[in-house]
Amino acid sequence: MNYDATVVGAGVIGSLIARELSRCNIKVALLERCNDMAMGTSKANSAIVHAGFDAKPGTLKAKFNVEGTALMPELCKTLSVPFKPVGSLVVAFSDEEMETVKELLERGVKNGVPGLEIYDREKLREVEPSISEEAKGALWAPTAGIVCPYELTIAAVENAVVNGVEFKRNFEVKSIDFDGNEFTVSDGKESFNTKVVINAAGVYCDEIAAMIGDSSIHTVPRKGEYMLCDKTIGGLAKHTIFQCPSKMGKGVLVTPTVDGNLLIGPSALDIEDKEDTATTAVALESILETAKKSVPVLTTREVITSFAGLRAHCDRDDFIIEESEKNANFINVAGIESPGLSSAPAIAVYVKNMVAGKLGATEKADFNPVRKDPVRFRHMSNEERKAIIAKNPAYGRIICRCETITEGEILDAIRAPAGARDVDGVKRRTRAGMGRCQGGFCGSKVVELLAKELGVEINEITKFGGDSKILYERTK
C-alpha cells in the first residue's frame, strides 16, 4: 500500500496531525499498536487546557501552548467534543509561594497569555469556596479550560477517517526501512510504503526513531496517578486548582472534569517500564494528602476509580518537533508531555504545514471539518428524547443506569467510523460503565451488544484488545 504520509501513534497528537493532513490532497495512514486510539498518555492525564504561563518564554512548549489553547474552543466545537472554559488558579500557601505566583504572571505575560490576574485571599475564597483557609492568594488564568482528551482523540480520528485517512489498529511498528526514496513501515506481517513518516509514538518515540538509526531521543516515562471522584462532589472545585509548580511538573491539582466528576492528581515518578500503568497505594495516598492542602474536605469516600498514565518526558526538557537528523522526511513529534494536550491543535497545524511543504500538497475542496455531535441522551430535554426514540427505539433502552446511556448510543459508538471494538472503547465513547458502579450492571450488556454487532461469540470480546478477554469457555 502506498501512502504519502504515515503517522505512527494514534494519541491526541498523532490523531490531530492525521486529521490536519486529511485537509490535503494526499494519502494518509494512521497506525496504532493498540485496539483503539487514545490508549496511552491521551487517556490518562489531567485533561487540562493550560493557559500557558508555565513554560519558559522562547520554548516550543510556551509557543504551542498559547497557540493551541487559543485554537481549542473552536476545534472542540467543530469536533463536538466537550470543552469548558473554567479557568485555573495557582494557589500560594506562603509568602514565598506568592512570589512564585507573581513570577508565573510575569512569565505568562511574556508568553502572551491573556487575562492573568493575582487574586488575594478574599477574592480567591469568593471564587473557590472550598479552598483551604491556609491559602494566601492565587494566580487566576481565565483562558485555561478542561476538555476530555480521549474524546478529542476519538473525534479527531473519526473525522480523519471520514476525510479519507486509513486508520489501522493493532499495528505495532517493528521496522522502518528507507530505500532512498520511500519508507517501508512494517509490523512484520503487513507494510505501508510512505514518503513521509511522522513519529508521534508517545513514550515509544525513541524506539520508533531508532528504527531509522536516529538515537537522539531519550524518553523517560514519568508516571502520574489519579483518583476520580463521584459527581456528587464534582462541585467542590469550580476551577482547575493547581499548587505551585516544582521541577517534576505542575504538582497535584484538583479539578472538575467536563462530565462533572472531580479529578485529583497526578503524582510524578520517573520509571523505566513503558507499560507500567499500575497504581500504587503509596502514590494514591500521597496525592490525596497533597490535594487536601488545596481542598481540605476531600476524602476517599467518594472515589469511584483510580488510574495512572505515563508522560512522555524527554531529557531535552522541551517538545521535539523537527525533521530527524537522519532523514528529512522523518518527522519526530516527541517529548510531548504537559502542556501537550493544550498544544496539540497548534502542533497539528505546524506539522501539517511541514509535511504539506515537503510533498507540495494542496488543500482539497471537499474537506469536511465537522464531526457530527453524537447523541447524548442524558443531556436531552424530554421533548428531544421523545423525538429521538420515535425515530429509533434503541434510544429508549437504558443500558448504563449510572450515566443514563442508551442502547442507541452504544450501537452508534460501535458503528461510527473507527468505531469501538472493545468494552473500554464503548466506555470512552459513550460513558457506559464510567459511573459509580463502574460497569457492574451494564458491562455484560455492552459485551452482548459488541458481540452481536461484530458478529462474534461473547467470549471473544475483550476489555481493551490483546489478551484482555472477559469470559472463558461455556459453563458445563
Next chain:
Amino acid sequence: MLNYDIVVIGGGPAGMAAALKAKECGVDSILILERAESLGGILEQCIHTGFGLQYFGEELSGPEYADRFIKQVLDEKIEYKLDTMALEITQDNVVYAVNKTDGLLEIQAKAVILAMGCRERPRGALNIAGTRASGVMSAGTAQKYVNIDGYMPGKKVVILGSGDIGLIMARRMTLEGAKVECVCELMPYSSGLTRNIVQCLDDFGIPLYLSHTVVDIHGKDRVTGVTIAAVDENRKPIPGSEQYIECDTLMLSVGLIPENELTRNVGISIDRVTSGAIVDEYRETDHKGVFACGNVLHVHDLVDFVTKESQIAGEGAARYVLGKKSDPEYITTKGVDAVRYIVPQKVNIKNEGDVQLFFRVGSTFKNATVKVRYNGEEIISRKRPRLAPGEMENVVLKNDMLKSFAKDGVIEITVEV
C-alpha cells in the same frame, strides 16, 4: 400523561410484594416499572437455594421465590412494564420513564413506591492499587455471566469480601470447575450468613482469611495474580505480611449500595449510614406520598425480610392513596454506639398497631443485652446470645408503649455486654 394511584419503581421482590399488598388493601390502579426483561429482579440469577425459609417455611431457589410473586402479580392483574427505566420523579410525583415501545412515559402517581434495590460496590470504591487488567469483577456480575449467560468469567479465582454473594459465588465457581484460591475478608469477621460460610467454603475446603485484603493487582491484559496482606486493627495492611497469589480473576463482594439516584434527585433525605431514605414506620419518606422498601432502603440479609418490609410499604402507600392517613406525630429512633442504624428512623405515635424496629450492629457480640430507651429511660431489655453485623436484629414497640410516648421523643437502642 398516564394516571395511576401507585407507581412502583422496580419489579424485584420488594416492588412485587409492595404492589400486591397495596392491591390487597384496596388500591386497583397500580403500575410496576421494571428495567429488566422480566419481573423478579436479582433473584433470577440467584439459582442457589436458601430463599423462603422464613416467609414460606420451605427452601426455594431465587427464581422459584420470585415466581411465586410473579404468579400473584399476574393473577391479580397488576399492570407492569418491562425493559422500562424510570428516569425522574418530579416534586408532584410525576414519574418519567423510558422504554423502546412507549418511548418517553409521563405518569402522574398519587403515591410512588421506591423499590430499585442496590448495586455492588466496585473496585474503585476500595481504591485497590494495581493494573487495570481484565478479570476484576463484582461477584454479582460474575454470577450473571455464569448463571444467565452460561460463560465462565475465570478459572483461578481470588474473592475479596465474604458477603453472601461472594460466598455463594465461591461455591458456584468451584462447582463449574474453577479453582477458588481463597476468600479474603478485611474485617475480623465475615458479614455473610454462617450457613453460607459452612456450605460454600468449609464444605469445599476453600480457605477464608479474616483480617486480610488485596493490596495489589497484577497482569497487563488479563489478571495474572494479586498480592494479599494481613491488616491491623485499623484495617491498614501490615508491612511484611504480603503474599502473592496466582489467579486470573479477582471477584469482589465488598458491599452493596442502595441505588438512590431517583431518591436524591427528588430531594428526599438520605440516612448516611444506610445510604437509603429516612422513613417512618410505613416506610414513607419525607417527600409526601413517596415510600421506599427493600434493598433501596437498607441492605437486607434475606429476601424474606425484604418481602415483609415491602408489604408494610405497600400498606402505607394504600393508606395514603385511600386517605386513611392522619397528621402524624413523630418520635425519632437513634442507634447508639454499637447499633449502627435503625429503620424506621421515625415512628408516628398515633399508629394503631405495634411497630417493629430493625437494626444492625457494627461488630460481633456474645451474651449481650439489647436495651431500648425512651428519652433516656429503659423500656425494653432483651438478652441475645449472639449479635453479628451480618444479621439484622429487631425489637417491637408495643402499641401501648407508643401511646405513652410524646411527640418529638427519642427512642435509643444500644447493646451492652
